Amino acid sequence: MNVTVRFSRPFARLMLPFTIHRKRRNLYSTVLQRYMSSKASSLSCHNKDSTSPPEQLDLDRWKTTMKSSIQEDGVSMASDKGEDPLAATRELIEMWRLLRRQVPEHITEEELKTLMECASKSAQKKYLKFLYGKEIKKKAEQRKKEMKAEAREEAKKARLLETKGGEKQDFMFLRLWDRQMNIAMDWKGVQAMQFGQPLVFDMDYENFMKPAELQNTVSQLLESEGWNRRNVEPFHIYFCNLKLDSAYHRHLVKRYSEKWDKLLLTATEKSPVDVFPKDSIIYLTADSPNVMTTFKHDKIYIIGSLVDRTAQTGISLAKAKRLNLATERLPLDKYLQWDIGNKSLTLDQMIRILLCMKNTGNWEEALKFVPRRKHTGYLEVTQHSQEHFMKLKKTKKRLFLEGSLNVRTRKR
């Protein structure tokens, strides 16, 4: 019988139960045979509809015994497992993985503890999904890295073969681009520290953010600092209200590591109103009623370093109101046909817009940095077009109303 040969591994273990239920065994082997033979005459089961279901059912039962005999090793494992909720959760996650749910393959004790601390089931699900995404990204990166390493290896080999002659070339510079660039940027940074226009990041919003949001904020700060450094004429960046040993500070130090103390910016525990004269400060916030028309080179702009994914609105406006500061928002509606998304932009987008405004003063140029998905295109800026747009909106509405009226009268 070819079957036994094929399934030799599982069957070897199954011998014991099979010999016990001899009667059953006979049944199953016959079923097996019939199953195998049905492969040969494939169309037969179509024709005789009444006979095929019991055949299928038996096939199912055959699978059942396969399962029930596997239990031997499973049960013994289950018995020594304690009532530890952590272990139970780990197993739960393992089962979820079998169901192709979005859960990570490997989970550390720490992550498991964070998971248990989640307030609700949906929070747990979200956290698991987050870990899953992280894991997938990491794996993909790993794979890419390996592929690159392989390619590099090959390229090296090829080069070795080629340049065996070792002919020499004349160069003017040594290959030290990165270092030169860093030094140049630092020079510019020092100049900005001395004569640059201040740009303040207000770090007073730590209490309004969850840990994840705080980390996002720190990432955005890092990126904004990087953009600023590379600019022709950088701002002199201030991190105001940055309390020592706050979560902000800890994260920043962790991300910058030893570079933190050599950064060419001013980090202070003081509030911006203590550092600068009040009347030259402009607080940038999307909730402001005033629109920014031009970039003023003698003003100090404050950006609230806050990522708010929660439903609370108007935090930074409240702050500006409390300190009695002037506020402004970007003229997004004036220049862009806004489509979807929040009007508040990320910190790095803000600083790039401001840098661009500082250097060129051209709003169209500067608002290039607004994500493309958020708007459908530029508006023609002239006053005329704005009015035309409004008029169009109105006539559309009127037409619509008339239409609806017609419907109503017709109905009556």
Add this chain to the structure above:
Amino acid sequence: MTFYLPGFRSFPKLWTSTLSLELGPATSPVFSFLRVTRNQHRWFSVKTTPPPNSKEINLQLAKARTLKKGHDSNRQGSFDHYFAAGAAKKRSHLTSNLQPREHAPSRVRRTIKLPTKPLNSEEWDKLKEDFNRKGSFEDWVISQMVCSSSSVDVAKSLLAWVAAKNNGIVGYNLLVKYLCLCVFHKQTSEVIDVYEIMKAKYKCLETAANTILIRGLIHSDRWREALLLLEDIKKVTVPSKRNYNDCIQGALLHQDVDMAWSLYQELVGHNLIPLLETLKAFFDFGKDINDDDYSDKLLDILLYLRNNQLYPGESFAHSIKTWFESIPGRQWKGQFTTVQRSGHCSSCGRALESIHLSPEEYEFLKGKIMRDVIDGGDQYKKTTPRELKRFENFINSCPPFDIVIDGLNVAKMFSKSRDSQILLYIVSQLAQQNLQLLVLGRKHMLIPSSRWRKDEMEWVRKLAHCFFADDISEDDPFLLYATLNSGNHCKFITKDLMRDHKACLSDVHAQHLFFKWQQGHQLAIRINFQKSKLTFQHTLSYDTVVQTTGDSWHIPYDEDLVQRSSYEVPTKWLCLQRKTQAPAGS
């Protein structure tokens, strides 16, 4: 009647039940206007005569007087207050959604036709060759089977094929999906088989499989094992209310009442809101039981509904009615009815509970509004401390108001007319009734412009007390506070449903109180013809909540065909009373 929304498919289903009764009061504005003014314009004309001390009572009396007895008033009363079930949906249809909208449900294109008969392995192989999607073929097929609830035999043949390919091993996810199908088709013996397999193969199951297994096992003799599975879930997380529902249903199915009640206690103990199905099951089971203890517990459930402002569905209401009528010796009589505007039940004539808050509740709500909505931890968010001070001084210097008007909301109602003109019109209409008015607005209203004329604003300021907040402050919190501060008789006019402010309140109890107060005190302007008389959506005088007087119960319920938003209340009632008692009133 419904043809002007041809594209909206569920419309006829949703509305015919109510509209056909009422001849569509709101679909034809003129008609409804005529009908309502007949009842409501006296709201204001009667008001000039009564002595000034007890405006509120007279107001209600006037309303009650205008009501005609009988089915006519009944019909109207059922669907025209601002918070009536389905009213918001109807409003939105009237205003914005008139265009036929084609949201054609784009079904996923099927690459493979699902088999209707069990296939053998070669046929499955052939089918697999045609499969050109991402992911595994087996997963996809069994998922589609679950979606279209194919017969169990087809799924079985699939599993057999997979097992044959795979050394007799079927994946966990396939097993779970197969279990889904078995449970759906109520194949209990098959469920038990798969249960055995799973128990043997895997040392622990996860929540999805446990949930399905519980659901499948409760119908069998081994329903107690479902409780064990529930315990398994409890080890890791809190079971869902559906898990509890299934277990309770199973216990009731097998006459284990104590177990059912203890599970119910556990469920409530976890702060889960039980499914209405669960509660209905208790009532359905109660028909066959003559036990005082059991009926006390059922009455506790009704009180639970009351405290959490839950409303039973239509079938649940029928169950409640049947249970009450089945109690021997008491002779309860149940009737489905509506409540008249005056707050009297149309069936028994009893007055329902008043919508007005008790003095303690009122003070509590006032404090909460002040603390959570206006202040909210940071006074600068919605206003400034200076402005708050100014407002408080202003409120204290004025006599209590009768009506507080949200100036901007009212003025922006008709986009075609000038804002100040509408505001003036409304204020003057109300001022004729000798009411103390307060108009809340923002400072920009005072700056003359094309929409805000100076002379008209001057008139408004002469006729009413006015308070203008800063342009970046929110005026709604002021509106709420001014109304609450003036006392129980004071009402406010706005179309705003105030959901965002309700959401600011921290605890559920305060939100319930707020909603109750809002139902009793919010006036919404009703018609779109500002030339004609000013009318309002009528305010409720009674509280829509499960209530009892000992020998009578009044239970509002949701109709199956009406979709109710969370900020609306049902309009249909179940009236239960003891036959032995002579019906009170009417």
